[in-house]
Amino acid sequence: MTGRSYDRPPDGLRPTTIEPGFVPTATGSALITVGETRVICTASHTDGVPRWLAGQRRGWVTAEYGMLPASTGERKQRDVAKGRPDGRTVEIQRLIGRSVRAIIDFEALGENTLYLDCDVLTADGGTRTASITGAYVALALACARLQQEGRLKRAPLTGSLAAVSCGIVGGVPLLDLDYAEDSTAEVDANVVMTGDGGLVEVQATAERMPLSRAHLDDLLALAAKGIEELQGLQAAALGGAAAAATSA
Secondary structure (H helix, E strand, O other): OOOOHHHOOOOOOOOEEEEEOOOOOOOEEEEEEEOOEEEEEEEEEEEOOOHHHOOOOOOEEEEEEEEOOOOOOOOOOOHHHHOOOOHHHHHHHHHHHHHHHOOEOHHHHOOEEEEEEEEEEEOOOOHHHHHHHHHHHHHHHHHHHHHHOOOOOOOOEOOOEEEEEEEEEOOEEEEOOOHHHHOOOOEEEEEEEEOOOOEEEEEEEEOOOOOOHHHHHHHHHHHHHHHHHHHHHHHHHHHHHHHHHHHO
């Protein structure tokens, strides 16, 4: 196989940054940049819960995902123009919602709803995993703010969460696929993990060859390494935001 973008080794992430507080009007927010992929993640709070949860003293967290029309170069039609979201959009926002709900104590959240919105500015592969990684930072910032404001008595987060893509390209297991790699992969996978190493979701698809158990183990090991690095970036972003809030 030819060289990877940014001259990365097979187990290397693309250059990744997380900028907390990117949207000051949101309860919590972050801009995550993974190579050429950039996603704005916001967490917005509203009082109350969906009707089916009313009176149960439990909260709710849900997610929406979208790509800006020019995010892929060739204009992508807005869902509102089509009258409904496409299947890929629905799949990804359900994945984001499922993932973050795995680390929420809904009783601690009380009868509050948090909406996570992930809007892709530019896409070069890995938008769903970048959305999950950035959404966690936005969610953590929102929960901290709600505690500071006295809306929550205790932290509703039970852990941390991050996600990364991986795959097999030219017979070689690779971490963090960009679009060129993803579009030619024999196998591609998305892995969501908690901070203590628990698997929340594994999406793996064999495109051109069956996926062996050995290769699956290789991909999970790559993902665990990448997610550990992403968790360090998340912690740095949240620590920086907390320090800035204290000094303000």
